[in-house]
Each structure stands twice: as C-alpha cells, then as structure tokens.
Amino acid sequence: MSIGNSPEDERPFEDVSEEALPSIGRALQQARIAAGLTVDDVSTATRVRIAIVHAIEADDFAPCGGDVYARGHIRTLAKHVHLDPAPLLAQYDAERGRPAPTPAAPLFEAERIRPERRGPNWTAAMVAAIVAVIGFVGFTLFKGDSEDGSKTQVAEGAKPSTGKTASPSADAPKPTDPKPDPSxxxxxxxxxxxxxxxxxxxxxxxxxxxxxxxxxxxxxxxxxxxxxxxxxxxxxxxxxxxxxxxxxxxxxxxxxxxxxxxxxxxxxxxxxxxxxxx
CATH class of the missing domain: 2.60.40 (Immunoglobulin-like)
Known part of the structure; x- marks a missing residue:
C-alpha cells in the first residue's frame, strides 16, 4: 500500500472563478468560428469594419472610439454569431467599473411623451395673409392690363371677337421681321x-x-x-x-x-x- 495522494487526488482543480470565463473578444471569436463565419463575413453582414472586428476579438476596444460605440459593436457582433449580448455587456461594464444602465422612471417617461401644448402659430397665419394679399394685387394688375390692351385694339379699329377666332385681315399689321445681325x-x-x-x-x-x-x-x-x-x-x-x-x-x-x-x-x-x- 502506497502512502500519498491517489490518482484522483492528483487531477487539477477546475477553476470556476471569474478569471476562467473567456474574455469578451475570445467569446465572440469562438462563437464566430462555431458558426462557420469568417471575419469578412461578419464585417459584411454587420457593417462593422474588419479592423474593428479583429481588435474586438483581441479585446482591444480603443479603435471603437468610446464606450458607447464599443457596447454597440459588442451587441451587434454577439447577435450575429448567436450569442446573448447581455452577459458580454455586463462583463464589459464590470471590467471598466461602469454602473449598469438603469431604466428611466415611469413618471419621467410619461412626462417625456406628453405632447407639448402649443399656442396658435401667428407667424404662419401672417405669411398666409401676406401671400393672399400679394396674389390678389397681382391678379388685379394683370386683369387691368388685359382690359387696357383690349380697349386699345378696339380703338385702333380691330373688331372684337364674339366667341370665334377672327381671321387675319389685310389691314392687320404684319409680324415684325427678326432683328438683323449688326451691320x-x-x-x-x-x-x-x-x-x-x-x-x-x-x-x-x-x-x-x-x-x-x-x-x-x-x-x-x-x-x-x-x-x-x-x-x-x-x-x-x-x-x-x-x-x-x-x-x-x-x-x-x-x-x-x-x-x-x-x-x-x-x-x-x-x-x-x-x-x-x-
């Protein structure tokens, strides 16, 4: 009989601490490989640049341009490779000491969506009134010019038409020739x-x-x-x-x-x- 540890006692202890969990980038990379996708496939489908996908899988979030963009890229990539993004986002916040986002209070939401009561739009009313006045004045001037032109033609001897198109007479002035080129x-x-x-x-x-x-x-x-x-x-x-x-x-x-x-x-x-x- 030997004295000492048995073979079973010599097996390494299973590390179940948080350090044994794969990193965010490693988890995304493993899920991508398991889904049979390349980095190009993921970049094309999610519109996340190839360089950023490589950086995230290497746990380098600096190229993302900030926490907001990093969280958005993590969420997008996780959904595409069939991972739940919530644990990854929680891990990202925990590693950077950021508190988890809290939902807005119901009262705040109710007040935010409450339609704002507005008074009458006097500016629009004034503009509409001015446009109407200008249109009326223009119509009056145009009508007056048309009547003056008709009276002038009658005074010069032209016969007013009575619903029929008057045929050109011999006395009607001939159309002026086009202006000749400068001599x-x-x-x-x-x-x-x-x-x-x-x-x-x-x-x-x-x-x-x-x-x-x-x-x-x-x-x-x-x-x-x-x-x-x-x-x-x-x-x-x-x-x-x-x-x-x-x-x-x-x-x-x-x-x-x-x-x-x-x-x-x-x-x-x-x-x-x-x-x-x-």
Whole structure:
C-alpha cells in the first residue's frame, strides 16, 4: 500500500472563478468560428469594419472610439454569431467599473411623451395673409392690363371677337421681321481699347471655340445657321472654327475677307490692331 495522494487526488482543480470565463473578444471569436463565419463575413453582414472586428476579438476596444460605440459593436457582433449580448455587456461594464444602465422612471417617461401644448402659430397665419394679399394685387394688375390692351385694339379699329377666332385681315399689321445681325456700321462702334470679334454662321452651321488672352473659355459649341456670337477682350481673342467656310467674321468693326474653304478648320487670333490674322 502506497502512502500519498491517489490518482484522483492528483487531477487539477477546475477553476470556476471569474478569471476562467473567456474574455469578451475570445467569446465572440469562438462563437464566430462555431458558426462557420469568417471575419469578412461578419464585417459584411454587420457593417462593422474588419479592423474593428479583429481588435474586438483581441479585446482591444480603443479603435471603437468610446464606450458607447464599443457596447454597440459588442451587441451587434454577439447577435450575429448567436450569442446573448447581455452577459458580454455586463462583463464589459464590470471590467471598466461602469454602473449598469438603469431604466428611466415611469413618471419621467410619461412626462417625456406628453405632447407639448402649443399656442396658435401667428407667424404662419401672417405669411398666409401676406401671400393672399400679394396674389390678389397681382391678379388685379394683370386683369387691368388685359382690359387696357383690349380697349386699345378696339380703338385702333380691330373688331372684337364674339366667341370665334377672327381671321387675319389685310389691314392687320404684319409680324415684325427678326432683328438683323449688326451691320458693319454698328460693329464699328466697338471700343478701340479692346478687341471685338463677331462670328456669324451665314452659309451653314459650324462648331466654334473662343478664348480670351488668359486662355479662359468664352464659348465652345455649335453655331447654327443665322446665329451670331460676339466676343470682346482687352487684348486678344483666340478662335477655332470647325467649318470656316460657313463663317463670316467682323473684327473691330471691319469685315474679314479671307477666303475660307468649306469644311476647313481654322485657328485664328485677333488683337486690338487687327483685322490681321495672327
């Protein structure tokens, strides 16, 4: 017979203290692995960044940015890996010496949700009244202008209509022609201390681009037939004509007589001393 401890007595004692409990990060990691999920899977599902998931599983809560965010991440991760978040949150608070949150008193809740009694909104009423007055005045002025226009037409000899559309008579004034492009004399009034360039699409449409002496873009687009653009700068205008044959140029009040070919692309520069192609 041997004297001493039996084999059963030599078994290590089971540690049932709080230190034997897995840490928060370890518990979350074990639950994730048991669920067959990777850190990427958890991050994608919970929208918690991968770096923060790794930090929490290593019990490093600093990247969370504070206790409020750490508790929220713990709760989110625990639910996703099928753990009860309450024990983990209690363990987190105990480790940091934070008291457990207490529910609000029923009286406080009742007073908080009690609707606040408000008086009449005089500001909204005043705004509505002002809008109504402005609308009435505008309608009155519009109606007065319409009646004055009708009286003027009758006084000039036009027959008032009686429910039928009056056909245009020979005496009715013809519609005015569209305003013609500025003539050479009008363009000649351009100031001499600046360079003025007018581009007119007289024989078709053309893409044009215009820049000032600093290279700032003044226009870049399609000029349809009959349209004109006028550009002015203190010293220089740079032009690019996509179809120079369709364009007529006036520079500092003078017509440019260059024989541009249809479909030709021209790059031109004009200054205060032109017309001379730079």
């Amino acid at each position: 050479e004399s009008a363009i000649a009034a351009a100031p001499r201390d600046k360079v003025t360039v007018q581009v007119s699409a007289v024989d078709g449409r053309s893409w044009i681009s215009a820049k000032d002496h600093n290279g700032r873009l003044l226009f870049d687009g399609l000029l349809k037939q009959g349209q004109s653009k006028t550009f002015q700068d203190s010293s220089k205008i740079n032009l690019v004509l996509g179809d120079a044959g369709a364009i007529q140029l006036y520079v500092n009040g003078k017509k440019i007589e260059d024989d541009f070919q249809p479909g030709a692309v021209e790059r031109l520069t004009y200054t205060k001393g032109d017309p001379q192609v730079g």
